[in-house]
Amino acid sequence: MIVPTERVTRNGCGSWRRLGRGASGGGRQGLPLKPDHGGCAGCVRPVALATLHCRELATIHYLGALHRTHKQVRMLIAGNWKMNTDVAAATALAQKVCASMGDTGNVHVAVCPPFVNLAAVGQVIRDTPVRLGAQNMHTADSGAYTGEVSASMLVSAGCHYVILGHSERRQHFGEADALVNVKVLQALSHGLAPIICVGEVLDERKAGRAYEVVEAQVTGALHGVEDTAPLVIAYEPVWAIGTGETATPAQAQSMHAYIRALLTAQFGKVAAAGIEILYGGSMKPANAADLVSQADVDGGLIGGASLEAASFAAIVEAAREKT
Numbered sequence: 367m368i369v370p371t372e373r374v375t376r377n378g379c380g381s382w383r384r385l386g387r388g389a390s391g392g393g394r395q396g397l398p399l400k401p402d403h404g405g406c407a408g409c410v411r412p413v414a415l416a417t418l419h420c421r422e423l424a425t426i427h428y429l430g431a432l433h434r435t436h437k438q439v440r441m442l443i444a445g446n447w448k449m450n451t452d453v454a455a456a457t458a459l460a461q462k463v464c465a466s467m468g469d470t471g472n473v474h475v476a477v478c479p480p481f482v483n484l485a486a487v488g489q490v491i492r493d494t495p496v497r498l499g500a501q502n503m504h505t506a507d508s509g510a511y512t513g514e515v516s517a518s519m520l521v522s523a524g525c526h527y528v529i530l531g532h533s534e535r536r537q538h539f540g541e542a543d544a545l546v547n548v549k550v551l552q553a554l555s556h557g558l559a560p561i562i563c564v565g566e567v568l569d570e571r572k573a574g575r576a577y578e579v580v581e582a583q584v585t586g587a588l589h590g591v592e593d594t595a596p597l598v599i600a601y602e603p604v605w606a607i608g609t610g611e612t613a614t615p616a617q618a619q620s621m622h623a624y625i626r627a628l629l630t631a632q633f634g635k636v637a638a639a640g641i642e643i644l645y646g647g648s649m650k651p652a653n654a655a656d657l658v659s660q661a662d663v664d665g666g667l668i669g670g671a672s673l674e675a676a677s678f679a680a681i682v683e684a685a686r687e688k689t
């Protein structure tokens with residue numbers, strides 16, 4: 367158990383070490399506290415940073431710098447079409463997206479239409495750099511789950527990604543971290559890359575609980591995950607989704623660095639540096655460049671602006687310029 371009075375201090379080697387109760391115990395939710403690096407046997411990563419005093423949260427920027435000295439050269443811009451478009455509209459939008467896409471460079475681009483439009487959109491984007499993603503899936507392979515769609519079905523439909531734990535799934539369908547975790551494991555076992563959405567609501571941010579909430583969501587979703595290869599995290603502050611409000615670049619970077627620290631605690635520095643952490647929440651052409659310039663922002667999950675091909679393409683271009 368990590369307590370609020372716990373302190374984090376730097377070791378002589380420049381890494382961080384926890385002091386106080388919990389400093390030598392196991393991580394929360396079964397996550398082991400891994401040795402920080404090979405050079406100093408006494409080092410452990412501070413897993414429960416969210417429980418620290420506010421002044422200590424300033425260290426998060428330093429931790430981000432520790433984990434990520436270079437901006438990732440690869441980014442991902444994914445469009446979440448939500449429950450919009452019928453087959454004809456989805457086909458037309460996919461055609462426009464492909465037509466407006468220039469050289470995407472080191473930016474991976476994905477569109478995530480509703481289930482019923484996956485086949486049609488898949489046809490349009492075939493042989494283009496645009497990849498296909500779904501917006502949700504069930505935990506089981508197959509069976510008596512009327513109305514549900516499985517990971518293997520998504521793979522057979524040509525999906526590369528699946529969005530999991532979106533705040534709208536959490537809010538309207540009661541999806542909690544434990545369910546998201548099972549879905550993440552299921553997606554990975556089928557070779558689908560989960561885009562795991564995390565983010566605090568406004569009241570939680572106002573109460574100073576944003577880091578604590580996001581930490582619980584990240585560690586909860588990743589419980590038992592060992593292979594990081596196709597993993598994507600999307601930090602989506604709920605107060606910024608579909609509202610026109612956007613996190614400032616500094617707010618986004620601070621949380622992304624914090625998530626990177628959590629990933630480092632679980633997977634190690636090298637693997638964590640390679641995991642794409644997207645920002646989502648009213649990202650649009652006007653603010654995309656500032657957001658993707660941040661050291662730990664590796665692209666975006668785009669809702670509203672992804673329904674307009676020119677806007678989506680402009681966001682892709684903003685990301686390409688930063689890679």
Ligand code: PEP
Pocket residue numbers: 446602606607608609610646647648649667668669670671
């Ligand atoms: C989303 O729903 O994932 C999202 C980021 O929406 P918007 O861009 O519209 O805020």
